[in-house]
Amino acid sequence: MRRLRPLEPLVWVGPAIVLIAVVVLWPVVEMIRSSFLKISRFGVVQGSNGLANYEKLFGEKDFADIMVRSVIWVVAVVVLTVLISLALAQLFNQSFPGRKFARWALIAPWAASVLMTAIIFKWMLDPEVGVINQIRLKLGLIDALGGASADQLGDASTAMPWLVFVAVFVSVPFTTYALLAGLATIPADVYEAAKMDGASRIRTYWSITLPLLRPALTVAALINVMNVFNSFPIIWAMTHGQPGYSTATSTIFMFILKSSDIGESAAMSVVNFGMVIILTVIFLKVSRWNKEVA
Amino acid sequence: MNIKLVGGAALGLATMLVLSSCGSGDSGTATGDQAADGGQVTLKMVAADYGDGPGKPNSGETFWRGVVDEFQAANPGIKVDVQVINWNDIDKQVATMVQNGQVPDILQTGDYSGFVQDGLLHKVDEVLSPNVSGDLLQKFADFGKVDGTAYGIPFVSSARAMFYNKELFSKAGIAEPPKTWDELKAAAEKLKAAGVSQPFGLPLGQEEAQGESFLWMLGNGGGYKDASGKWAINSPQNVETFTYVKGLVDAGLTTPNPGTKDRKTVWEDFGAGKVGMVNGGPMSIPIFDAAGLKDYGVTAIPGKAGPLDTTLGVMDWIMAFNKNGHPAEIKKFLDFFYTGSAAQKISDTYKLLPVTNGGIEKLSGDEKLKPFLDALPNASFYPFQDPKWAVVNPQIKQTIGGAVKDDPAKVLGELQKTAESS
Numbered sequence: 102m103r104r105l106r107p108l109e110p111l112v113w114v115g116p117a118i119v120l121i122a123v124v125v126l127w128p129v130v131e132m133i134r135s136s137f138l139k140i141s142r143f144g145v146v147q148g149s150n151g152l153a154n155y156e157k158l159f160g161e162k163d164f165a166d167i168m169v170r171s172v173i174w175v176v177a178v179v180v181l182t183v184l185i186s187l188a189l190a191q192l193f194n195q196s197f198p199g200r201k202f203a204r205w206a207l208i209a210p211w212a213a214s215v216l217m218t219a220i221i222f223k224w225m226l227d228p229e230v231g232v233i234n235q236i237r238l239k240l241g242l243i244d245a246l247g248g249a250s251a252d253q254l255g256d257a258s259t260a261m262p263w264l265v266f267v268a269v270f271v272s273v274p275f276t277t278y279a280l281l282a283g284l285a286t287i288p289a290d291v292y293e294a295a296k297m298d299g300a301s302r303i304r305t306y307w308s309i310t311l312p313l314l315r316p317a318l319t320v321a322a323l324i325n326v327m328n329v330f331n332s333f334p335i336i337w338a339m340t341h342g343q344p345g346y347s348t349a350t351s352t353i354f355m356f357i358l359k360s361s362d363i364g365e366s367a368a369m370s371v372v373n374f375g376m377v378i379i380l381t382v383i384f385l386k387v388s389r390w391n392k393e394v395a
Numbered sequence: 396m397n398i399k400l401v402g403g404a405a406l407g408l409a410t411m412l413v414l415s416s417c418g419s420g421d422s423g424t425a426t427g428d429q430a431a432d433g434g435q436v437t438l439k440m441v442a443a444d445y446g447d448g449p450g451k452p453n454s455g456e457t458f459w460r461g462v463v464d465e466f467q468a469a470n471p472g473i474k475v476d477v478q479v480i481n482w483n484d485i486d487k488q489v490a491t492m493v494q495n496g497q498v499p500d501i502l503q504t505g506d507y508s509g510f511v512q513d514g515l516l517h518k519v520d521e522v523l524s525p526n527v528s529g530d531l532l533q534k535f536a537d538f539g540k541v542d543g544t545a546y547g548i549p550f551v552s553s554a555r556a557m558f559y560n561k562e563l564f565s566k567a568g569i570a571e572p573p574k575t576w577d578e579l580k581a582a583a584e585k586l587k588a589a590g591v592s593q594p595f596g597l598p599l600g601q602e603e604a605q606g607e608s609f610l611w612m613l614g615n616g617g618g619y620k621d622a623s624g625k626w627a628i629n630s631p632q633n634v635e636t637f638t639y640v641k642g643l644v645d646a647g648l649t650t651p652n653p654g655t656k657d658r659k660t661v662w663e664d665f666g667a668g669k670v671g672m673v674n675g676g677p678m679s680i681p682i683f684d685a686a687g688l689k690d691y692g693v694t695a696i697p698g699k700a701g702p703l704d705t706t707l708g709v710m711d712w713i714m715a716f717n718k719n720g721h722p723a724e725i726k727k728f729l730d731f732f733y734t735g736s737a738a739q740k741i742s743d744t745y746k747l748l749p750v751t752n753g754g755i756e757k758l759s760g761d762e763k764l765k766p767f768l769d770a771l772p773n774a775s776f777y778p779f780q781d782p783k784w785a786v787v788n789p790q791i792k793q794t795i796g797g798a799v800k801d802d803p804a805k806v807l808g809e810l811q812k813t814a815e816s817s
Contacts, residue, residue: 141512141513142490142509142785142786143490143493143494143509143510143513143515144493144494144495144496145513162809228651229592229664229667229669245592246592247592247593247651247664247669248592248647248651249647249651249652251651252651252652252655254655255651255652255654255655255656256652340655341600341601341655341793342793343600343601343654343655343793343796344652344654344655344796344797344800345654345793345794345796345797345800345801345806346793346794357789357793359487359490360486360487360490360789361785361786361789361790361813362786363494
């Protein structure tokens with residue numbers, strides 16, 4: 102019995118290791134393996150395909166645009182989300198009448214299904230009957246309903262801002278709450294000391310709040326980066342990546358490819374996977390996450 | 396500590412025992428049923444929704460529940476589970492089912508040929524009685540064959556024509572519906588001047604871009620393939636066609652940004668009196684009726700030099716998958732479907748055209764359907780017998796809208812490349 106003692110930790114850690122192996126590692130291996138196979142549209146493996154899937158993928162005329170768009174999409178959504186959330190968290194950290202209600206209200210976009218939110222925005226933007234266009238008509242921003250000027254989701258240049266808006270709209274609640282939790286951990290005596298030293302409000306925010314908020318900020322932003330990069334329902338429900346592929350990100354493209362060529366779709370997944378890792382590493386480098394706050 | 400551990404383990408074990416005994420209890424009853432009925436078989440069926448979606452009186456769920464209830468009453472040993480999926484999602488969801496090995500027994504959708512290549516389907520004579528398959532329109536049944544063997548069973552058919560809003564036409568001072576492209580453009584300009592926001596409804600988005608595009612191609616003697624059966628998506632005729640359509644779009648005479656618009660939305664807009672002309676079929680009549688539009692006419696689709704003498708015939712299919720091994724039960728269900736009242740009910744509910752000689756005879760008295768029934772014998776079809784169609788079709792749905800936005804030759808060229816690649 103005593104000889105088995107050193108193995109005891111294994112019993113405790115074992116299930117977690119098995120879980121990670123089965124749920125995380127195995128799919129990754131399987132994904133990479135599939136990207137080198139020739140697979141029919143319905144999943145029947147027809148043998149090895151060498152690097153052909155990757156060659157076909159990189160040869161797609163929209164591939165470069167899609168990758169650039171994906172990065173812009175991630176950066177735009179995450180930066181806007183974090184900036185808005187910083188302000189909102191600050192606001193919600195003050196006490197004001199109705200704060201409880203306001204905090205609850207903020208949860209709504211988070212609690213609602215993302216797909217539902219996206220579909221509702223799509224309807225609100227309908228060129229003939231959408232409420233947003235009705236308002237724009239009343240404000241004199243457009244001349245008539247039904248035309249190209251009322252059809253904002255029909256063209257990439259006007260559709261992308263709306264997609265980003267909806268993505269920010271659904272990401273802000275979580276981010277705000279994460280930052281709010283971070284703010285709550287900053288001890289009050291630090292602020293008191295700053296006040297005694299006569300620091301200005303801006304100086305206090307810049308030199309005390311932000312540095313002490315960094316752990317929460319890093320985690321919130323990082324989760325957003327990965328979430329937004331893999332975000333699917335908003336774009337799919339609102340534009341299907343159309344016209345053409347002009348509002349598609351790499352995740353959407355991967356899904357579209359799946360209906361015609363699974364091998365190529367797997368290759369896209371591998372590229373996607375690599376991108377997430379690269380984005381994460383860059384982000385962690387930039388945010389110097391493991392440096393202690395001075 | 397140890398005692399606690401043992402206690403926990405015992406509790407866990409007890410839970411498992413309880414759970415598993417529940418499970419075995421269930422399976423025990425099931426076995427009992429099987430013994431009593433001489434083998435209860437559950438057929439899994441996936442079908443497309445021809446109606447207005449879940450909850451609507453004409454939803455696919457309601458329709459199939461009626462068929463299945465009747466069938467199960469007559470065949471107590473067979474249970475049929477029908478999952479109804481809308482047209483936008485059915486291809487992708489079925490592909491996912493097949494990829495994951497959760498293959499249905501029966502599938503009713505728009506295409507069968509993609510499954511043949513992978514050897515997933517029963518041959519038709521394994522799942523349909525000869526007297527039933529003999530009543531199918533020969534021309535239609537022939538389209539269900541790949542290399543001489545039938546795999547797809549025609550389910551329903553439809554043909555296309557152009558609908559126009561008579562009230563808007565008289566408001567714009569247009570005497571009669573256009574027959575040529577020039578007349579169409581002139582009519583659209585008049586409608587635009589009369590304040591119609593979408594003179595011509597043009598859905599080239601995900602839902603059915605391949606159908607709308609084909610109708611325009613036919614107007615200029617083009618198509619997806621040439622006369623010799625080679626892919627010809629970027630033929631000079633097709634490029635000319637899309638250049639003309641692009642002209643309409645640029646002049647604001649169509650639905651804005653057609654490459655993002657679904658057919659259903661445009662039909663609903665037509666029903667709401669916001670569209671002057673639109674290509675549609677018998678199945679769009681219920682949508683127009685539901686929207687309250689009464690005063691509309693149906694005419695042949697204008698072509699470059701004159702109205703089309705052919706039109707797009709669309710056939711939807713039923714097929715049986717061989718993975719679960721229930722050919723006898725599937726045969727019972729399909730025979731029941733084609734010989735019973737179900738096919739008639741589809742025509743009544745959805746204004747879709749039948750695929751059997753018997754069915755067409757029964758409908759020949761219906762005035763509204765007559766133009767479409769007449770068009771069927773001379774219809775043109777998608778090249779769906781070509782396995783490549785299954786790969787090209789999704790690509791068309793995604794990108795062909797670009798041909799009326801960017802450079803037509805380039806967009807069609809990309810599609811041609813997809814069709815030709817192995």
